Amino acid sequence: MSAFEAHGEDALVEWLKQRFGSADGLTLGIGDDAAIWSVRTPTEVVLTHDQVTESVHFFPGDAPEAIGFKALARSLSDIAAMGAEPVTALVGLAIPRNRSLIDCQRLFIGMEPLLERFELTLAGGDINAGANALVIGTTVIGRCVTRPLLRSDARPGHSLFVTGPLGGSSLGKHTTFEPRIREANHLARHYEVGAMIDISDGLALDLHRLTEASGVGATVLAEAVPRSDDAHRLAGRDGRSALEHALADGEDFELLFTLPAEEARRIECDPSRWYPIYRIGGIEAEAGCRILGENGRAESLPPSGWWHQFGEKG
Amino acid sequence: MSAFEAHGEDALVEWLKQRFGSADGLTLGIGDDAAIWSVRTPTEVVLTHDQVTESVHFFPGDAPEAIGFKALARSLSDIAAMGAEPVTALVGLAIPRNRSLIDCQRLFIGMEPLLERFELTLAGGDINAGANALVIGTTVIGRCVTRPLLRSDARPGHSLFVTGPLGGSSLGKHTTFEPRIREANHLARHYEVGAMIDISDGLALDLHRLTEASGVGATVLAEAVPRSDDAHRLAGRDGRSALEHALADGEDFELLFTLPAEEARRIECDPSRWYPIYRIGGIEAEAGCRILGENGRAESLPPSGWWHQFGEKG
Numbered sequence: 001m002s003a004f005e006a007h008g009e010d011a012l013v014e015w016l017k018q019r020f021g022s023a024d025g026l027t028l029g030i031g032d033d034a035a036i037w038s039v040r041t042p043t044e045v046v047l048t049h050d051q052v053t054e055s056v057h058f059f060p061g062d063a064p065e066a067i068g069f070k071a072l073a074r075s076l077s078d079i080a081a082m083g084a085e086p087v088t089a090l091v092g093l094a095i096p097r098n099r100s101l102i103d104c105q106r107l108f109i110g111m112e113p114l115l116e117r118f119e120l121t122l123a124g125g126d127i128n129a130g131a132n133a134l135v136i137g138t139t140v141i142g143r144c145v146t147r148p149l150l151r152s153d154a155r156p157g158h159s160l161f162v163t164g165p166l167g168g169s170s171l172g173k174h175t176t177f178e179p180r181i182r183e184a185n186h187l188a189r190h191y192e193v194g195a196m197i198d199i200s201d202g203l204a205l206d207l208h209r210l211t212e213a214s215g216v217g218a219t220v221l222a223e224a225v226p227r228s229d230d231a232h233r234l235a236g237r238d239g240r241s242a243l244e245h246a247l248a249d250g251e252d253f254e255l256l257f258t259l260p261a262e263e264a265r266r267i268e269c270d271p272s273r274w275y276p277i278y279r280i281g282g283i284e285a286e287a288g289c290r291i292l293g294e295n296g297r298a299e300s301l302p303p304s305g306w307w308h309q310f311g312e313k314g
Numbered sequence: 315m316s317a318f319e320a321h322g323e324d325a326l327v328e329w330l331k332q333r334f335g336s337a338d339g340l341t342l343g344i345g346d347d348a349a350i351w352s353v354r355t356p357t358e359v360v361l362t363h364d365q366v367t368e369s370v371h372f373f374p375g376d377a378p379e380a381i382g383f384k385a386l387a388r389s390l391s392d393i394a395a396m397g398a399e400p401v402t403a404l405v406g407l408a409i410p411r412n413r414s415l416i417d418c419q420r421l422f423i424g425m426e427p428l429l430e431r432f433e434l435t436l437a438g439g440d441i442n443a444g445a446n447a448l449v450i451g452t453t454v455i456g457r458c459v460t461r462p463l464l465r466s467d468a469r470p471g472h473s474l475f476v477t478g479p480l481g482g483s484s485l486g487k488h489t490t491f492e493p494r495i496r497e498a499n500h501l502a503r504h505y506e507v508g509a510m511i512d513i514s515d516g517l518a519l520d521l522h523r524l525t526e527a528s529g530v531g532a533t534v535l536a537e538a539v540p541r542s543d544d545a546h547r548l549a550g551r552d553g554r555s556a557l558e559h560a561l562a563d564g565e566d567f568e569l570l571f572t573l574p575a576e577e578a579r580r581i582e583c584d585p586s587r588w589y590p591i592y593r594i595g596g597i598e599a600e601a602g603c604r605i606l607g608e609n610g611r612a613e614s615l616p617p618s619g620w621w622h623q624f625g626e627k628g
Binding site for chain 1: 341342345346347348349350351352353354355356357358359360361362363364365367368369370371392393395396398402404405406407408437438439440442443444445446447449451453455456458462464465466511512527
């Protein structure tokens with residue numbers, strides 16, 4: 001139900017209505033069988049649902065605010081990857097008996113900065129106490145700012161970009177990342193973007209998804225892949241290279257996108273662009289993904305696994 | 315993600331794409347970061363999310379088809395209660411390790427008759443293996459067929475109706491009920507409906523929700539409340555009355571709605587109406603809910619609990 005219907009959790013529902021009951025942007029928010037968003041002009045409505053689950057996406061000891069933040073931010077990252085802006089969110093919460101009311105409130109408090117920053121409303125959801133594990137489902141509904149940016153629009157000759165350093169997100173970024181809504185909206189409004197996807201499961205795997213959906217291949221320049229400080233930090237601990245972490249770790253939630261040559265040149269000196277971009281390679285007609293090492297040799301870039309052939313030090 | 319992104323559940327995702335990959339009614343279905351529904355004319359978009367959780371809404375031994383059916387049908391019932399028709403659904407699945415791929419497929423197979431009957435598309439969702447409990451989150455997006463039917467539009471003088479016999483749903487109906495989409499759409503198109511809500515938590519509690527949202531009260535005629543065969547069956551076992559079961563059991567998923575006097579007279583002899591309706595009472599200005607017993611005495615009808623004062627035999 002849109003009204004947060006709770007079984008034995010009435011106090012939480014009342015608190016939610018007080019704190020998140022605003023229906024800004026909606027015709028009807030929390031409080032009926034469903035919420036209503038009145039669409040008045042032709043609109044590309046964008047729909048995404050994610051779930052974060054105890055022991056899969058977080059550990060029982062993690063701060064509830066961090067868990068709540070991550071749950072909503074993941075869905076917002078999907079909205080960004082379509083070149084869309086969020087309108088409203090619905091949240092489903094399965095709560096185990098060992099969680100307190102305060103824990104549940106803290107989950108929602110963790111979402112609050114995202115609701116404010118991206119001006120979206122909580123439209124409702126469902127809360128169920130008595131579950132055997134903490135599971136948070138987040139649905140975000142948005143609208144495209146121009147046309148939808150798909151995974152399938154990469155073309156040979158496009159350049160390949162990412163919006164930030166990659167790897168090592170398990171050291172913190174996976175619960176503090178910025179969903180790239182504003183960056184994606186700027187790209188959609190100002191550039192002839194080809195394909196776009198967010199990096200949730202690692203650059204290598206998500207690049208495979210993008211190239212397969214587009215029916216093309218890609219070559220990544222090993223040297224050009226930006227490694228985060230945490231990728232270097234992890235590399236210093238586990239003997240794998242920072243590049244391997246950047247390619248495989250995932251949960252970076254940066255945008256991976258392609259631009260035609262002319263647009264690629266234009267974006268690099270665009271004074272209206274406030275965010276970093278890194279050109280990491282190019283799209284080719286030949287299927288498959290390759291990586292060109294510092295030794296000048298191209299090797300196959302598998303969708304997942306470790307890349308021991310790159311003996312880079314962290 | 316809209317694409318069913320799975321961790322270690324690729325076989326399930328492939329099967330889903332094959333079986334449910336149709337994007338009928340959508341511009342983009344399963345397979346990108348999010349789904350897209352192109353809204354071309356002014357539309358009241360209706361949004362609802364429900365979660366069903368092991369040990370709360372079903373037991374580990376229940377047939378997966380029944381669990382999947384119930385998960386989706388609950389959200390469809392919320393769509394019906396707004397006077398809306400469904401367009402598409404998103405499903406989040408947290409799967410414990412003891413569940414097989416076949417179990418997961420059977421969950422979705424249980425949803426299939428609903429997808430077909432109400433012509434909605436599966437737009438995507440999220441699948442996560444390795445959870446500690448089975449949790450299914452369902453988001454349904456729909457559109458109003460006329461104006462939204464709210465809980466808050468009951469007025470003194472309206473008559474109160476339900477669309478079917480109540481009580482005893484735990485004996486089977488809770489996993490086999492018909493979401494009253496078609497009935498609600500007929501009501502919305504042909505009548506000046508006042509308030510509407512679906513009965514998920516029992517007639518008494520949901521009537522309280524409706525009257526409180528509308529700022530009115532209601533009197534229910536005990537004799538007029540339709541008891542299901544299963545309400546009588548349960549009453550025969552536990553010594554409570556069939557009326558008590560009809561008032562309190564919940565998970566009936568029938569519609570509870572109000573009509574102005576003229577409309578109430580008209581609906582009872584409408585030849586275009588193929589579904590039953592039961593006039594069970596009326597709306598009053600005085601706050602609170604009352605029930606008028608067969609003994610001719612009105613008593614307070616509390617939102618939940620047992621009604622031992624009605625010594626009716628099952």
